[in-house]
Amino acid sequence: MKHFEANFDGLVGPTHNYAGLSFGNVASLNNAALVSNPKAAAKQGLQKAKALADLGMTQGMLAPQERPDLNTLRRIGFSGSDAQVLQQAAKTAPALLNACCSASSMWTANAATVSPSADTRDGKLHFTPANLVDKLHRSIEPITTGRILTATFNDPHYFHHHNHLPEHNSFGDEGAANHTRLCQEYGHAGVELFVYGQEATNPNAPRPQKYPARQTLEASMAIARLHQLEEDNCVFIQQNPDVIDQGVFHNDVIAVGNQNVLFYHEQAFLNTQAKLDEIRRKLDTELFFIEVPTAKVAINDAVKSYLFNTQIITLPSGEMAIIAPTDCQENPAVYAYLNELLTLNTPIKQVLYFDVKQSMQNGGGPACLRLRVAMNEREVAAVNQHTLLNDALFARLNTWVDKHYRDRLSTQDLADPQLVIESRTALDELTQIMKLGSVYPFQR
Template identity: 50%
Template sequence: MQYQEVNFDGLIGPSHNYAGLSRGNIASDKHRGAVAFPRLAALQGLEKMWRLVQLGQPQGVLPPAPRPDITTLRNLGFSGSTKNIVTQAFSQAPHLLAACYSASTMWAANAATVTASADSSDGKIHFTPANLITTLHRSIEAAFIAPLLQRIFNDPSYFYHHSPLPGQTDFADEGAANHTRLCRNHNQPGINLFVYGRGHDSIAPLIYPARQTYAASEVIARQHMLPANNQLLAQQNPKVIDQGVFHNDVIAVGHRNFLMLHQQALVNQKEQLKALRKQWHQLNPYTSPSLIVTEFGDTQLTVSEAVSSYLFNSQLISMDDQNMRLLAPTNCLQSNRTKQAIEWLIQSDNPVTGVEYIDLTQSMNNGGGPACLRLRVPMSKAELSATHPAVFLDLNLYTRLKNWIEKHYREELRPEDLADPDLPSEIQMALEELALILELPGLYSFQV
């Protein structure tokens, strides 16, 4: 049975703006209050998806959450019509309005943690939507993401959906941005590497919050019915969190039998990689390929350079059974050191044989690169066939989405534009049409 890793990218929503809501995300804070370009942002994201299709990768589209989140604003004490609520919130608490307008569901790597059917004891793909409780603007996402995933992956014969973890600090969960599956082939059992920022007795960062907890990762591994030899929990280095590595996918990325990461990514990294290799050998004692790990040291790239370039937030995709391509953000071209690091990677003994640069400047300015935009789901042909077909990108859907974006999205969005009483109705009209395009009727319920 043929398996593939399928990418489901978050479509960037019409309310894309720069409110600087994410503490510890240096790019987000740096661009706080800047003019955003929603139309360009969505087109850049769509072009990235389309490029994956051109490279022979199956590619799904995840629609954005409805914004502003009027339910949350009502729960925060604002009342009346949508226009009145927007006016009140902008006047009295503009930071709350900005949070409820955030287009952050675009970063689908935080949508959920996914376990492949080849790994789970019941042979099903498991989904746990992330609770994202560290920040307000992201904590409201699960209410939309959970039912969305249930509609797209809606056959209980193949898919099992869990509720988000309890909204309590011990169980802070940021989804697949802190999860990497390493495997010989996608149809073979793999190792699920869970990276957490804090545990009960572990050292913690001093400046920025550690968003993923040991307890959350442990619960998800248990929920998803992962055998002990199919999982490894490792702690993220708190020193790199304090340098802006708010998720593990800012400093590490893996695909199939290849893992690349900075030498400062993990606590006790030498021992953790030794344990990883031991588990790999236990799962694959007499078969190839071997697990290949490439570590970058400060001589190639400092942590600060990794954060500014987002090299490790690149995507790795299979070109064939042996070769991989790195899809890197164009920010990597702005630094000679980063370009040299990529050249060193390609020349080293690993499966990466080429690089391609993707322009995602609008997303990058808010702290999200190629890997942030996608949720990876390893799937068999049968599982793929059981998935809602209208979300898979082909030329027809690509053309319709491009026309839809150009029709409905504003060219510019400034912080003060969130006070525009007409913006909610514009977004509502756009998303109602999108639901029809993706054949997801009733996906959005608006309060006007």
Template identity: 55%
Template sequence: MSAREFNFDGLVGPSHNYAGLSFGNVASFNNVKSASNPKLAALQGLAKMRALAARGFGQALLPPQDRPNFRLLRSVGFTGSDAEVLAKAAQESPVILACAYSASPMWTANAATVSPSADSADGRLHFTAANLNNKLHRAFEHAQSARSLRAIFKDEQHFAVHDALPGTPAFGDEGAANHTRLCKDHGSAGVEMFVYGRSEFDTSISAPKKYPARQTLEASQAVARLHGLSAERSVYIQQNPDVIDQGVFHNDVIAVGNANALFYHEQAFADEAGALDQLRRAMAGVGADLNAIRVDTAQVPVADAVASYLFNSQLLSKDNGKMALVIPQECQEVASVAAYLQGLVASGNAIDELIHFDLRQSMRNGGGPACLRLRVALTDAEAKAMHQGVVMTEALYHTLVAWVEKHYRDRLEPADLADPQLAIEVHTALEELSRILGMPGLYDL
């Protein structure tokens, strides 16, 4: 059965800010408490969506989440009116207020894990919202993520949206950022690769020493069960704990795959040879050969890969059978990465084109092109069954640009989070957005 991949990019919200809350994410931590530009961030993301849609790639969006998260603030003891809650939080615990205003839902690669209908036992497209329980500022996201996914993929004949796994350390789940699907084509059965950082119950598996390993083996196995995946086509690979300690907080910062190609760094996995052997054997079972594109440390040190977000790029299949690599502008500014990419495109491998975008507002918060999108392979029937209001078109682009220009600030300082007017502005903007997208009741405002 034929299928087409859609990338659902996160629409950056009106309260985009740099709180530096993500220990282990070097870029996020380095820009803590600096001023942000929500308007520019949203426009940069929309420009990316528009350009890829214009090229004929399947492109849609996931709406931002409501901020501040008053449910979080009230659950930890801040009481009174909304304005009083904000004032008390700002005075007593600014870091909790920053958590309630987190901009991280823009990175929809963490929203869920997705298994296409070609892989599942019941022939439906499955989503499991990620619990993101490693960080307070992310641990509340899954409720709205599931709500948004159910609003878009509401037809239960075609889709199944699962709630998040139990919010305990044993089931730490970071979504598609640690999941890659490899296949012959998007419509045929594929191999689902789950990359984990640690195990809760198997003490023989080594863990990083400096930064937390956010994805557990147990969570990955649970998602595979929920999605009804075949054991022969599910591969579990341990991320190299040493690169986690170098700022590679998710697998999508050190590897990216598409169709039968896996573009990865030499140090990505704890056992590189074993990982590739597992993948090759599983791929043979679906009639495909693995195209492993390895980047040596001598070519691109891990520090340069993290600084440029080379692997936090998108691999997109083109009509000519080749692939385009969607990269942030920073890849052209890190000498080793720029030199490597020039040689890659000239090598005659699967990747024959580079597409650059300026995503500095996202990059400064610790997320590149791959963080901004959730990949969903849809058959023709599934594409028709999903909600059409989120599919990027030229008309929707211009409508959303006008909406951003109307509602977004062009500068946001950390102190502004205590301003009750900001919360009102965000709520007003999101109410209008739900009407624009044709999704009434999307938010519990």
């Protein structure tokens, strides 16, 4: 049977904006209050996804969330009509209104952790939505994320959906952004790497001093248990707390893996050599550990360019390609490194650059925009086919974006009651295009 790694990209929602909501994420803070372009953001994401589909990759799309999140605003005491709720929140608690308006579900690397059926004891594909408790604006995502994932991977014979972990800092979970899988072939059992920022229940363990560590070891271990993984197929690695303090808020800002390749920065992890040895012991295949030294790429350049927030994909030819943001071309040290990488004897043979600047300005690169789901052909056939990107869906979604999205949005605009109507009209139509059923609070 054939096996693939599919990418499910988050469709950017109609409220994409720059509110500076993510302490510890340098781009989000630096670009706070910039005027965004939701239409361009959605189209940049669609272009990138379509390019992968055109390369022969299996590519899906995940629907965005309902924002402004009026349910949450009402839950915290704002009342009256929708317009009154927005008006009161804008006047008395603008930061809370901003948190309820983010299009942050577009970064589907944080939607969930996924374990392919080749790794799990029951032979099903497992999904656990991330609770994202570290950030208020993201902590309101997991319930709807679970509904969207269930509507997308909608056959219980193949797909096992879990609830998100308990909503407490001890279980801070940011999904696949802190999870990589190494394997020989996608359909063979692999080693799942869980990278965590801190041990919540051990006060003596190392942790960052300045910025939050969003993922805990306790959360990663809970996911491994839920997903029925064997101990021999898991490696738990601590992220270097010093790089978290330099803006590396997720592991996918400093490392990325694909099949037998792990591409990472010299300073990415703690106890690097011991952990690489553990991977070698647990995965009996030729492995390429591509370590980028600080002397060639400083942490600051990695964070600015998102060199590691790239996708490494295996093309149908068997060669690997890197999908990078154009920001990597604009950074001389990073561009030089990527050109050099192609001359090294690794499976990576080409680099393709994409403009995803609307997302980058909020700290989300190509890898943040996608959730990886390794599947066999039967599982691909069991996916809701209306979520898989082909020429027809691409054309339809572009027309849909043109019809419903604004090309300018400031944080002041978030209190505009018209934005609620626009967003709901768009999403209602989208659930019909993608045959998702009633996944949004306003539809239930």
